[in-house]
Amino acid sequence: MVLAIFIAATAVALERAFEDSARSAMHERLFAQLYLIMAATEVNSEGELQMPAQLGEPRLNLPGSGLYARIERTKGEVLWQSVSALGLELPTRSTTALESDRFTHWPPGEEEYFLATLDIEWESEAGSIPLTFRVMEAPDAFHQQMTRYRHSLWGWLGAMAFLLLLALAGALVWGLRPLRTVAGEVRAIESGKQQSLQRDYPKEIRRLTDNINALLHHERAQQLRHKNALADLAHSLKTPLAVLRGLGGSERSPVIDEQIATMDNIVQYQLQRASTAGRSALATPVDVAPLAERLLATLQKVYRDKTVEVEKQLDGDCRFRGDEGDLMELLGNLLDNAWKWAGRKIWLRVEGGDHDSRFTITVEDDGPGIEAERAEQVLARGVRLDEATPGHGIGLPMVRDIVTAYEGTVAIEHSSHGGARIVVRLPQ
Known part of the structure; x- marks a missing residue:
């Protein structure tokens, strides 16, 4: 983008510089013609203007050539005009409105001509005669020159910009290839x-x-x-x-x-x-569904004397970015705790793919639940709500420690099924 803007700005600057140069060259040519006409001008003893039949500039001798000359007296009285102006209505202007040696577009509001004008006092035997010499040129040739230059300029600069952009893109692709390779290898490690x-x-x-x-x-x-x-x-x-x-x-x-x-x-x-390993950016993703199925099968054998139905939602693409042992410990403690307290049913839902920003485990049961004021207390090591239930009171505290190591959160809520609802959210 910077290169494209720079080349466009360069083209505009070159175009303006060329236009200024072309105008300056036009100015010099017109004044050169004006001085040649002055050199060819004669005034007799009676104050009459005498001009040669043919002038040195061929275009002044060719009708409609686009280059015109005129000699005027005060108040716009035309004393002579070139053969090239025959049959044309050239713009007129009072000599008092012109400045000596002025080069401009003239006149405003009409067909524009490039104009060179010079006011002099011609000394002759008849006395001093005020004369105004004017040379005008139609802008067609100038505009054609500018059009050709613009086409050439923008064409070459456009082609050069295209080639430079291609070269730059190729250099970036080639130069950044090692970084893309590193990124690919990091993904392979992950x-x-x-x-x-x-x-x-x-x-x-x-x-x-x-x-x-x-x-x-x-x-x-x-x-x-x-x-x-x-x-x-x-x-x-x-x-x-x-x-x-x-x-x-x-x-x-x-x-x-x-x-x-x-x-x-x-x-x-x-x-x-x-x-507990904790979160690692380059940890190999763990497939959750097979691990959860193994844990459920193991717990069904452990609690074979207790009939509990498990309703699970495990996406086949669900993956956990972390240590497999940590996930097994986390999920095992949650399910073991639910199995101890459930009446007849447990709900397990795991969400979060390899490219998701969060990994969420939700375990619910239809047991007695956990009161809101006791929720924080049961996360402390060694605390059990019911001393008659087997266990050492380290299951949920272990869950809390694992979640803390992964910079996640654990929430104990009331389930719509009547029991406890434990939600664990981990950043991937």
Whole structure:
């Protein structure tokens, strides 16, 4: 756009410069003709004007040639006019309205002519005679010259602009190709088709691509170290807890059993919390439908003594951009909580494709529900609304921690079916 505007402005400037130059050249030609006519003019002793039959400029001797000359006396009295003006009504104007050595379009409101005029006092034997010499030229030749120039100028500049724009577009396409390749490889990484940027890039962006690969490698290595460390910690803690449970048998104090259960609860909660990966811009999208089906099948076996019908809305294209373990933990806790409290039915709806800005999970049940004033309380670790219901009270707090790690929101609402409605919204 800038190039097109620049070339158009250049064309306008060149056209105006050429027009000024053409006008100046016309001015010089007309005054040259005017001086030639003055040189050919004679005034006899009686004050009469004498002009040669043929003038040096052929166009002045050709009727209707477009170049005309005239000599006038004061008050517009025509003393002589060139043969080229025969049969024509040339515009007249009082000599008092003209300025000496003036070059202009003349007269206004009529057919315009280029005019050169000169007022002099002619000294002769008969005395001083005031004369006005005028040379006029029709503008047709000038306009034709300008038209030819405009066509040539705009034609060549237009062709040059087109070629320059093509060259510029080609340079941009070629120059930005590595960036488009990077974008394509990043999309491949996001979709799980490759693990890093693999192409050989120009030195201008090689530092960028190397840093991206280093970041990816560091992130994966750090996640692996965390998982290994957590696995080692879990193994090292479970063994002492199992030993404590086995000590004392039936004679062990209930207080010890309670403290062991509390320790196990704390260990499980902290391990799950620490293993949450959190949001990653380059995470491989996870297909939600197969994972949800596996969880539902598992929970139906766990709660086989409880008849619960599940109504689900799972789009086949629904994908979650994050860690698969986090999604399984999040969805598993929500469904497990609903299964515990549901009467006969659970509703599950998951929305959000790979290119959507939000990923939403909605789980409803027809159980007793959660009062609005208790909604925030149940998100705290270890809090259960009903102590008779099995569990450690870490399900919803775990959900809250995962959602917080992904910079999302969790809302506990009242379901239209009578129970609780939990809505989780995560940015993709």
